[in-house]
Amino acid sequence: MEHPRARHDLEFIPFDHEGRQMILVRDRLGLVPYGTGVPPGLLPILALMDGLRSLDDLAREITALQGGRSVSREGILAVLAELDQAGLLDTERYRAAKTQAAADFAAKPIREAVFAGQAYPDTRALLAPYLDAILALAPQDAPALPAGARLLGIIAPHIDPEAGKAAYGAAYAPLRGLAPKRVVVLGVGHQIIRGLYCLTDKSYATPLGDVPADAAAVARLRAAGGAAVDPGDLQHRDEHSVEFQAVFLRHVLGETPFSLVPVLCGSPLGALSGNASRAAFLDLAGPFLETLRELAATPDTLVVAGVDFCHIGPKFGHDKPAQLLEDAATAHDAALLDALAAGDAEAFWAESARVKDRYNVCGLTALATLAEILPPSDMTVLCRDIMREKETASAVTFAAAAVTAR
Template structure:
């Protein structure tokens, strides 16, 4: 990298990145600070003593090493302070020229790669392949399941953490364990495309042509089908709202959690067309505006290419409401559960009816009051297949009591 680590006693120290969470964790009676970077730029294999918190409060972008030295009562030199600052800079925790170049390089390397490496293993599920197989076998053997069908066109299912939604996953995915499609088109919530407005503000449909490398095997991208999409939209990507610049996939989990289960349940080979769908909130204000026309074009293309293909199955990955203090509500989630159950019931009913217009009307009433992250992918799917009928399989709410927050999620099987 051309930019070197921060190296000055008198220049202002770059501030700590505002988008990195500092989390206190106790170990062996001592408290340490760990860093959680949702963008995946920072190295997370280290911690610092809790006492460093007072020092971090001085890294506000205005103070130099020499300034900070004046605040210290301890026997510490300016060389030691600079060394510590450089340590944080190297770990991608400071908003510095070094970090900015590191971030750009990380994104460029991902976009140029042919492989998407898993980012959920070891968190939601075991990272050892044998342990994962045992974990999933036990789940599908012991938890309540749904009778398997012999044919279906799509499954709308959650992407919530396995640790809180495994019952719902088992009920949803056991229904399709006997299917043998050669291709799976995945329409999934994009949680991160909003972080890159310069790329995705006018391109809500982000397609990747990468193979997905998972703990239980690699699922290949259907590059032939993806190329067919590219050929159809050549020179008109904006009209379809489609882009193949896929950095929004790099840290996304909404596709992986479906693929792991398909890989576990199906013995046959299949390939994927991975698509994450960004915000479609413009439709709340003007349904027939530019974004509405993009959704129409995209959905018609999906129907044209895959609608009558019996070897293509759709997975739609999305949760429902996100409420409570973690998500910006003043009220604790429990006080909102009655309201969100009623809202979710309507959302799932309209989804099962195959009625995208009613879903949009519902979502537009108060401009997505409960933050339904499954709305963009499910709405886009239903616009492509508006007469498809579904059956609601599950509905659950995760009550995260300690944070006074909650997430609801459900599933629909389409025949």
């Protein structure tokens, strides 16, 4: 373990335990036991373990972090052994567990409704009225869509439905009465490490009935995607961003038989080797985007981007409370939406570059993909909202919008 690497697929959630600040570790793979907490001081040390720094490098940098209190190479090895045992490192033990999890998921014929009973009711009898109540919360003063215009797609949140009720209602209300045969869902792959996209041809289960995948379309995209597409589909197993859209779609479209093209979109920062620009994006994902554009242009196909926008405050790495960042973050949201509404993909990437992704827009790749695959169109922003988390002085922004044919 000369160049140790921390796992990149863990979530760290600040919480207060008996007056002491701790970090809850959430591990969808299950190697880290549920409820495990670590001290906040461990996070900057894990951040140094990037697979590039040697043990000697780590000893020097951790010594600096500790204000000059020396740490030896042997001390680092002892800490690494504890971190590996705790499941926090990318080691053989972790990779074997991930390989087994991927094999187990591959053997399943369906992607289960993981968040049923947690983020939304898990029975038809309770879920249908719950979703109807959310749809009824669509803002009454939302702008009207152009009269007679054909709906090409929507932007919806993927935040917890309870937190994003008004925006979910605004996004999905326009779908009532539609009967698409296929829905392309651009979700956010929070755990994608290889490539920009992750696909699955598994049906998505919901308490209202399963939504079958368009296996032929998924196969076309996988063949076209090359290095832009993760070769597996394990990231779909525990990801909520497509699941929430599948639940709303199944409800709003009723008995309409439709298929799903579930596309998880990862962060451009790693996949584009630090060059998060439109040119680099098109260079890597061009053939994938062209195939997706062809699918989106097919009659009776709808595109849904299930995204959140800015993630601000200490929970997301900022040294200021979200309240002090809100104005700048919401202005960034508005600029991104304006660029999308204008059909100006270059302006969209330029706005992201302007702030150097300071505000952690997790839906950046999904929105950039949307900008590339839709024909000339009009966008109507229906709702913008923010979820404030008082306990962590942090916040998440999100929006609802409809895209109509010009």
